[in-house]
Amino acid sequence: MPTLTSRKSAPLAGKARVPGDKSISHRALMLGTVALGETRISGLLEGEDVLRTAAAMRAMGATVIAPETPGGDWVVHGLGVGGLLAPHEDLDMGNSGTAARLLLGLIAGHDFTARMVGDASLSSRPMKRVTDPLSQVGATFKTADGGRLPLRITGARDPMPIAYELPVASAQVKSAVLLAGLNAPGETVVVEPKPTRDHSEKMLTHFGGKVRVEDLGDGGRRITLNGRPELKGRDVIVPADISSAAFLLVAAAIVPGSDITVTGVGLNPLRAGVIETLKDLSADIEILDQRTEAGEMIGDVRVRASNLKGCTVPASRAPAQIDEYPVLFVASAFAQGDTRFEGLDELRVKESDRLSVMAEGLKACGVDVEEGEDWLVVHGVGGTDKTVAGGAEVRSHLDHRIAMSFLVLGLASENPITIDDASPIDTSFPGFRALMESLGASFE
Numbered sequence: 001m002p003t004l005t006s007r008k009s010a011p012l013a014g015k016a017r018v019p020g021d022k023s024i025s026h027r028a029l030m031l032g033t034v035a036l037g038e039t040r041i042s043g044l045l046e047g048e049d050v051l052r053t054a055a056a057m058r059a060m061g062a063t064v065i066a067p068e069t070p071g072g073d074w075v076v077h078g079l080g081v082g083g084l085l086a087p088h089e090d091l092d093m094g095n096s097g098t099a100a101r102l103l104l105g106l107i108a109g110h111d112f113t114a115r116m117v118g119d120a121s122l123s124s125r126p127m128k129r130v131t132d133p134l135s136q137v138g139a140t141f142k143t144a145d146g147g148r149l150p151l152r153i154t155g156a157r158d159p160m161p162i163a164y165e166l167p168v169a170s171a172q173v174k175s176a177v178l179l180a181g182l183n184a185p186g187e188t189v190v191v192e193p194k195p196t197r198d199h200s201e202k203m204l205t206h207f208g209g210k211v212r213v214e215d216l217g218d219g220g221r222r223i224t225l226n227g228r229p230e231l232k233g234r235d236v237i238v239p240a241d242i243s244s245a246a247f248l249l250v251a252a253a254i255v256p257g258s259d260i261t262v263t264g265v266g267l268n269p270l271r272a273g274v275i276e277t278l279k280d281l282s283a284d285i286e287i288l289d290q291r292t293e294a295g296e297m298i299g300d301v302r303v304r305a306s307n308l309k310g311c312t313v314p315a316s317r318a319p320a321q322i323d324e325y326p327v328l329f330v331a332s333a334f335a336q337g338d339t340r341f342e343g344l345d346e347l348r349v350k351e352s353d354r355l356s357v358m359a360e361g362l363k364a365c366g367v368d369v370e371e372g373e374d375w376l377v378v379h380g381v382g383g384t385d386k387t388v389a390g391g392a393e394v395r396s397h398l399d400h401r402i403a404m405s406f407l408v409l410g411l412a413s414e415n416p417i418t419i420d421d422a423s424p425i426d427t428s429f430p431g432f433r434a435l436m437e438s439l440g441a442s443f444e
């Protein structure tokens, strides 16, 4: 396992662009596959998670053409709605919950059997949240204990359009149900009590699908999809991933003297909670040149080193920054006073149990934290004569965001931080180390 160490760095400075948005990249490949004609994707994230989706699309009959040089356009020749073919091999989704859950949705409306496997992290994550609604569509499942991977799915011969209220605020579950509904006649309805990222709804519309979104007045939304649309191949421009940008933003806020700008960042309001929270932590952060590109809001985000101050981060913001909590905990460790994070239950079922793994790692770095069932209080050291000690070797638990969060901490702590296994970083942020080094970060 490749270890990686970060150490106290000189001020971070300059402009950088992080790789493409992971959520949008998965969806572009999947919708390109069930559209007719050519889909051209620019800015696709070439991380392991998304490459798993590309391989699965090929295994089910799509032509997915990688660019000759990394970073170029990807092209998908699709099969049309209902056109997936039975794969002859296991679908190996690696570390990716999004790939696994969305694909189960897509397959649920096809009359064939497929076997899905994943790595140790993915094989420990709950799948019942998607197999439950997809069973109502008519798919059947044979799962490992606890409803987990590896599993065998047999899609429905006559998929049923369902109406489903999400029991958890999960864009993955919402998307799985909508993708299953693509090949069902009539209207598929999903009600979400709290709004979650809406990339599926937006992209389905972009490909010519009919999706109606209604605000329910209580913060919830009802999404209605007309089944059996004729989706047409489209150009997709993938913005830079705000979830990856978050590591740079926090690093600049905590490394004294820093001033960086991250360009072309996707700022979809259902994803941009991290900007609000950094503002609440008194970070010196501003959005420059906000614009719309291919239906998604984007902008350049400038952050300067900041005297962070503790705050309360409300549960209502959780879906809009669900993947950014680990690095936000790191930011709060450097803040003056306490930061209380609420509504964290979903963190326990990510690539690792991010609540306990972060609490344990922060303690090992000399940060005082209190962990509850679904909350965390971080006692920040800012404004005291102490600093974050660091000096720990932290296990990344097959979780890219744990690895990157502690490496960011090590850029500003007194002593270096070592991650036992840096390889998971490539699932979402290939080139992380080189990009951070280009801004002045110290690794070895």
Ligand code: S3P
Residues within 6 Å of the ligand: 022, 023, 024, 098, 169, 170, 171, 172, 173, 175, 196, 197, 322, 323, 346
């Ligand atoms: C994602 C949704 C989120 C997020 C994940 C990507 C998506 O998961 O954590 O990294 O692309 O739909 P949940 O929907 O399970 O919260």
